[in-house]
Amino acid sequence: MFKRILVPVDGSENALRALKLAVEMQKMTGAELMTLTVFRHHSLLEASMSMVRPDDPQNLDDVMREHAKDIADTAKKAALEMGAQNPRSFVRNGPPARTIVKFSKEREVDLIVLGSRGLGDLEGYLLGSVSHKVTSLADCPVMVV
Secondary structure (H helix, E strand, O other), X not given: OOOEEEEEOOOOHHHHHHHHHHHHHHHHHOOEEEEEEEEOOOOHHHHHHHHOOOOOOOOHHHHHHHHHHHHHHHHHHHHHHOOOOOOXXXXXXXXXXXXXXXXXXXXXXXXXXXXXXXXXXXXXXXXXXXXXXXXXXXXXXXXXX
């Protein structure tokens, strides 16, 4: 039925619920299970704020990438603890919904399982949630948990 299942994760409780469901689906179907954590490039405002902290010169993109890797690693570990077989985790940079959809097309994903609400930001309130955008843009079925 499903050969590849994708679970976008952001560290939220809803993402964890989606992961639990996806692991159960993997057990039933034998599908490949992938998690994807997406981080956004920092804004010019964030860049200007980093310039006023010369004692902490880290690049904000690097900090965000490391945080995303931590979330991805935590999701992979959780999936293994739930009984998933060979879960794979990925980190990408970009607008969350479009990056999820692009990744799903590149990997020929059969099903995307994602939380109804993530950690979000102001954009989510102004432009609509990531889950809503993914359901409208994806070519494959999307299960919103």
